[in-house]
Amino acid sequence: MKFNFKKYRIGYLLLVLTAINSSCKKYLDEKNNSNFVQSTYFESASQAQAFVNGIYNKLYMFQNGDAYGESPFITIELFAGHATSLGQSVNNGNVINERTDPVNPGFETVWQNSYSAIANANLAIAKIPGIAMDDAVKKKLLGEAYFLRAFFYYHLVRLYGDVPLITAPVTVDSPDLFPTRTPLAQVYPLIISDLQAAEISGLPETDQTGHASLGAVRTLLSSVYLTTAGFPLNITANYALAAAEAQKVLPDYTLFTDYAYLHDNAHKNQGELIFQGSYLVGVSTNAIPQLTVPFNLPVGAYGDHLGAMIPTNQFFNSYEAGDKRTQERQFYFSSYPQYGDATKTVVFGEHCLYKYFHVESALGTGISDENWTFLRLPEAMLIYAEASNEVSGPTPDAYTQVNKIRARALLAPLSGLTKDQFREAIWKERYHELAYEDKAYFDIQRTHMIYDVVNNKFSDAFSTANEQGVVMKQQYLLWPVPQREINNNKKLTQNTGW
Incomplete structure (x- = not known):
């Protein structure tokens, strides 16, 4: 289209x-x-x-x-x-x-x-x-x-x-x-x-129809406060406001027990999904899976397999050892049964985004009504953890929020970190949990730091090459x-x- x-x-x-x-x-x-x-x-x-x-x-x-x-x-x-x-x-x-x-x-x-x-x-x-x-x-x-x-x-x-x-x-x-x-x-x-x-x-506190809710309002407002606390405005008093707004959201949503629920039809606008763009076959559809499946390989009933957004191998390898999100068909996948002949396996040669693979359309007509998620609970949890850390350093409540996300990913809990160490741990968790959800670019804008995945650290955005050998120009902040x-x-x- x-x-x-x-x-x-x-x-x-x-x-x-x-x-x-x-x-x-x-x-x-x-x-x-x-x-x-x-x-x-x-x-x-x-x-x-x-x-x-x-x-x-x-x-x-x-x-x-x-x-x-x-x-x-x-x-x-x-x-x-x-x-x-x-x-x-x-x-x-x-x-x-x-x-x-x-x-x-x-x-x-x-x-x-x-x-x-x-x-x-x-x-x-x-x-x-x-x-x-x-x-x-x-x-x-x-x-x-x-x-x-x-x-x-x-x-x-x-x-x-x-x-x-x-x-x-x-x-x-x-x-x-x-x-x-x-x-x-x-x-x-x-x-x-x-x-x-x-x-x-x-x-309403929550909404399962795709409309705005208090959860969506408060999560967005907490994001706005977090953004304005960083570059270019640097209103540091807004960290406390970001933490306060995000904290209001936490009791009303629950983390999914299965990552597949992030992109299937049965769990739209539910669980940890705070605000989505809603789609429905016969009304409005999209090409999300076609755009994110490997290029020109038959892994679904799609007319196009575009390979338009493929994670770099270096980013995939930046996850901690044992992270469930890197297991096959969790956040990523590297092979899939061939469409039309499930006895054969298509091997991609790279890790693609299973996070956006829509099984219903892949195995059906190829017409996707997958919802797109703008806001979900882990973002609110990580905003709370980051913002509260800026106010008073790592607190037990901040550790609780990030460690819930890590526990679901089968990772050991964080503990005993300094304020600076905790800040970078939260940034890294944002990159790994919210991967390819249109959050990373905005994080670069507000922090002026990039995730140097090759060296597993955060570095100055305008002097550090990314994994593709590109050093960000300041003009690319906008x-x-x-x-x-x-x-x-x-x-x-x-x-x-x-």
Whole structure:
């Protein structure tokens, strides 16, 4: 499947807003309400529900892919330097080798879809208060809109730095029709205030339908605080806030007993899965498994086997001896029964991501409705451990959280570490537990350190070569503003080095 760029051409999509009908409990029904008119649409609770549900569908853009193995969730991961791309993509290769440019289509996909989601969230926040409806439902819908606006701005500000901050619906007469970039120090307060508003909006503690919950709000807010405690803002007081928010999440979720539950259909939006992009065959599907299976080898019923994101051998070898996550068909796999003839075994010659192997589609029609996980319990546990360590050094509670993750991986518990040693142990656990979940690049941004997997230590990001021999350029801490956006809006400036 190819990216359809034509539907994303109009500026920031701040004027052309599409409401997507959905049931009251799920956002998977993508039926298009093409007769949407702002002045007459926000008149009932059902319209408000349908409109908010439609915002969730913009989450799909992270998993959009094409026949060359390009997809934003892969682009984000390739910036971290621990994956190769064996498919046909010139753009993926350019990212890995740090020679890409502002016309890379993935940069445009994320920018424009994020602003489209933000535009719809702004409209929901402006219009829903005026609808006559149950107050509790109204508050919940507004809470979801605030969460989603914060979610997309959080991605924008980390990926592009200073970005236009737009918080109200835009018309042809609006000064925000062609906005300037807002300093990131002014964007983060909006993200935080939106999440604080969502936290008191009456959202449920957990949610199994793919909608926002208090768990999702608090986990995202703890991540925001952790990020702002590091580079470039260095608001160290936010470590305590990160720990406090993450701690609220811990009682409401449980670690899976089987790693396979992270990527099967039966456990979607359950257990340790706090917030996912939800898919369903017949409604919305994705190419996650096709993109992450080995290149051109018959390991499932897929039309394409793209090999677009393959872990480096050095990263795989950086796990501790005996780590269950490295056992065959846990987080990784190196062979699989041949599709169409299970008596034969296909040997890959590398370790691929079983974490994203979707058995249901591989053994079925090849059509994947695997959910993509944005937030899960181990991230909240590790945020709590890292942030609390920065406040007061290793505490028994911090050890408890990281050691639960290690126990599941059949590793010995951590103990007796200094503050500096514990910090690096948590960073390493983030890399190994949250591997290839689009966390590593953002960790590099906030710490300015990379995981030197060959020497099993953390080193300066701008003077240490990764396992592919690439030393990170400072310009690669941010993505470039898409060239098309600069061409369309002369008030936009480009990031340094691009």
